Structures are given as C-alpha cells and as structure tokens.
Amino acid sequence: GTTVPTPKDYKPRTAVFTRTQMADLINAAHRKRGHAFIDNKPVKDAPIWMHLARFLLIAIYTGSRKDKVWRTSFKNEKDCPWIEFKGSGSTRIAIYHRIGDKEVEHAKRLAPTIPVPARLAAHLER
Template sequence: MARLASWWGRPVFAASESRARGGRVASLTGHVSDIDASTCQSYFAFVGAPRSASRDLELLRAACNHANGQKALDGVVKVWLPPKAQPRQRWLTRSEVARLLWTAWRSKRSVNGRSGGSDEWHTRRHLARFILLATYTGSRKQDVLSACFEQRPDGGYIDLDRGLWIRRPTSKVVTKKRQPAIPLPTPLLAHMRRWHKAGQTFAVEFNGRPVQNIGKAFRELVTDSGLGSDVVPHVLRHTGVTWGMQNGMDIWDASGYFGMTVQLLTDVYGHHHADHLRDAAARMGRRRQ
C-alpha cells in the first residue's frame, strides 16, 4: 500500500517518472482515471522488483474491482499486469539444510567486537528451530512464526499430546492459502516437546518472546553458511514439498499435508516425484514382441 501510494498518490512525480522511462503519459490527475497500461508499466519499472511490483498491481486491480462492484466508479478500470513469473525452482539439499542448522545452532554472541571472541550466549538457535519446522512440514513463514504450544486466537496451536499442528488461527477466516491441520513427524514432535519442557511458549522465540520478523537474521545466516542470496525463507517450504515428492509421497496426501491444490502440486513439483515417468521409461526399455 505504501508503494502504491508513493506513485499513484503523487501524480506530478509519477508523470515525470513515466516520461523519463519513455512512457506516453499525459499530465496525471491523481484520480482512478490515471490507471491504464502505460502508467501501470511505468509503475512496474519504478518499483524495480518484479515480484513485488506484480503483487502491488494485483492488489490495485482487486481494489478497483471491489470499488466497481460497489458502484463507486463511473466505468470499469483495467489494470495492466505483467506476465506471470516462473515459480521458484530453488530447493535445498539435505547437506545444505544441515549446514544452515549447524551454523545457526553453534553461533554465539561476540564479545566486545573481537574477532573470534565469544561467550556462551547462543544468538541464532531460534533460526534453527524455524528451519526445522518450516522444512519438515513445508509450512509458510508466518504459520511457523505464529505457532504456539498454547491455544491462542491469533496463532496456530501445536497439540503436543496428540502430535497435531492446527495451523490456522481461530480468528482467521479461510482463504485460498489453505492451512490444514497436520500430524507432526515423530522426530520433529520429540524436538518440540523438549522445547516446551525447557520453557518455550512459541515454537520460534527469542529471549522468551515470539519472533515477528526473521528476514534480516535469516539473510545473515545464509551468508555465513556460504549459500547464495536466492535462499530465502520461502525456499524452505519448496524444500519440504520437494523432499516429500522425492520420497514418493502420494499426490492426494501431499495436497492435504502441504495445503496445496493437486494441480499446483503436479505442475510445480510433479517432476520430483519418485515415480514420475518411470512407467514410460520402463515401456521404452521393453523389446517389442
């Protein structure tokens, strides 16, 4: 919303920026009538980050459609959208995940800024817990950060007695981003019971408090682990789903477990499945009778 307002809410600036980028725009007025293909394309170039700009324009389109449905506009406003980006293909090998976990678990606080000097205060173990939970359940970042061992209306509930994670908070309405309740893998459940016994209320917390934003700390961990900048928190979800496919998980079971449609699972991750095209390869290897 802030990015959209910084462009559409400043018509003189937007018009100047559009013309500087070769756009064919007249003087803008700051009204909805400014929205057309040229100004949308200029906004896309202005933001610079394709994924962020695409999401912004999708949000703008939804707002215009809502306003049109409420008969707040004189006519239909068409928002230009760029071609859909290819889905992320990056996923982590088990050795890469182990490297992240090892670095996060062993990291300690530096003392007086001295190189190599540190005390026994571990500063990244919350990242290790985040990585374990996100990878072995294929869950989204916010679901992991809000997961709690106590029932709360604003977060998911981890039932340690039944070994069940109810990912959708009771206060949240159901959306297209499904958050089904899932049983937890036995090794992960054992870890969580230890965390709770040690005094944790949330699955991921720092200094006894839930972690709201993990972006900066995760980027620094990735750098210190020797991995590339393409490794972002959402890659852990891709990794979990990919591992499930490679282990031969049933498509229908995977759809329910990861909260994805069968179509999306097949289109994006189907080629990782252990049985993908295996029957075709076997038939090609047979001699014709």
C-alpha cells in the same frame, strides 16, 4: 473503464537446497553463539540463532508457509497457529493446528491440522 495492472509472469525457481545443505544450515543456526540478554542480564556465549533453526525445522517438516511458521505458538492464542502436545512418555504426540480458532481459512491457502512427525516433536520439546 480503468485498467488494473497485473504482475508480470515470474520464472519458477530453478535452485533448491539439498538435504545436506539444509542440515548444514540448521546445524550452523543451532551452534551459533554470541552475546544476548536473558532475563535482562547480558550473557556471553548464548545460543542466538536457535529460533532460526526451529523455524527451518518446522517449515521443512510441515511444508507450511513462512507466515504460518513464524506466527506459530506453543499455546492456543486463538488468533495464530499453535502446536499442542498430548500424552506423556512414549505415547506423547504433538499436533500442529495451522490455523487459529479465530482465523479464517481461505480456499486457496488451506491449513488443516496435522500430526507433528515424531522427530520434529522431539526437537520442539527441548
């Protein structure tokens, strides 16, 4: 028969970011300003990496895979993960639906719905 090549074994990661390094990275992304087009008009001094800061915050707080985080929406689009806000005022909470209604959950890549930590919810609501 035919032999299927298998990938070689890779060494596990030995370096990880510290909490301080991640905070510095998020702050740099949050502060980065540059030229952008907003409503089809050129704007100077616009926050151009805000999406990166938001991506990092969601990934860190939820431990979700990058594909789930990248596709996350703030409305239920049925085919992607989404964040739902419920309530108002001090009782406002957020729920992260890590799999869309029409997506298939795989046994090896479980993605249960989880509550969003209050600190992350505050960042996302801005």
